Amino acid sequence: MRVLHPRGSLCWQVGNHVQNGEIFPLDLVLYPIFKKHELRLRNRIVWHFEHGLHGSRRLSGRYETVLWFTKGDEYTFNLDAIRVPSKYPGKKYYKGPKAGRLSCNPLGKNPGDVWILPNVKFNHVEKTLHPCQFPVELIERLVLALTDPGDTLLDPYAGAGSALLAALMHGRRAIGCDVVPEYVKITLDRIEALRAGTLRTRPRERSIYDPKLPRGGHARG
Ligand SMILES: C[S@@+](CC[C@H](N)C(=O)[O-])C[C@H]1O[C@@H](n2cnc3c(N)ncnc32)[C@H](O)[C@@H]1O
Known part of the structure; x- marks a missing residue:
């Protein structure tokens, strides 16, 4: 809170703590701490992924959450920077005063609060020795929406530096x-690779693999 800009955001990404088969959703556990500091929750983003451990006595866990808080009511939010293709891009109003005009935003639609992005498993291009790194594209969306060029991102639990890379990119x-x-x-090595143009990241525009679709026909999540 001390170093957060008045228009700034705090994003807290967590999954479940599992103990003896019982799950403890860490965002629920931690929420009161953020409220104590008068942060305002704008979205609880559900990050869904397809790969992970297979449960035998409960359903397999396939999501984590990002709690997006702002410090105040005036905050940076660049929706146009993160719009995704509309389902029916050419759809028009067919009656009323707007008849014939596009009924959706030509820049695309709001991506919503459920984000489908592959997690970083062993065959992911971004995999390092770190056991639980984020995909860079998860943070890219947050960086683009919640900060402006020149702003500063702080990740006090940087791990393999995925959030820092998303900011620098x-x-x-x-x-x-x-x-x-x-x-x-x-x-540091990954930042150096970014500078040298050799860093491998999964592009934000790449579609999600769907075994039901023919090659090349994958939908964007
Ligand atoms: C879930 S990982 C973060 C992964 C990172 N988001 C990425 O994509 O690579 C959490 C990190 O917090 C670090 N950590 C744990 N306690 C810490 C502390 N008190 N201060 C700084 N880092 C800490 C751990 O070493 C670990 O790398």
Whole structure:
């Protein structure tokens, strides 16, 4: 709260803590702490992915959440920067005063609060030695929507540096730290690769693999 800009956002990404087969949704557990600091929840984004451990005594866990808080009621939110293709892009009003005009935003639709993005498993192009890194594209959407070029992103639990990379890729500044020196080294190496143009990331525009569709016919999540 001390270093957060008045128009700034705080995003807290967590899954479930699992103990003896019982799950503890960490966003629910932590929410009162954020409220104590008078942060305002704007969205509870559900990040859905298809891969993970297979449950035998409960349903397999296939989502985590991002709690998006703002410090105040005036906050940066660039919706146009993260619009996704509309389902029916050419659809028009067929009656009334707007008849014949496009009924949807030509820039695309609001991506909603359920985001379908592959998680970083062993065959993902971004995989490093870090055991639980985010896909860069998850943070890219947050960076584009919640910050302007030149703004600064702080990730105090930087891991393999995915959030820092998302910020740097889009002209933002980035500060990060981690208690494990090996992870800091991975982050620095990835930043160096970004500068050298050799960093491999999954492009934001790439469609999600769907085994039911013919090759090349995948829908964007
Ligand atoms: C879930 S990982 C973050 C992964 C990161 N988002 C990425 O995409 O690579 C959480 C990280 O927090 C670090 N961590 C845990 N406690 C910490 C602390 N007190 N201060 C700084 N980093 C910490 C861990 O070493 C771990 O790398």
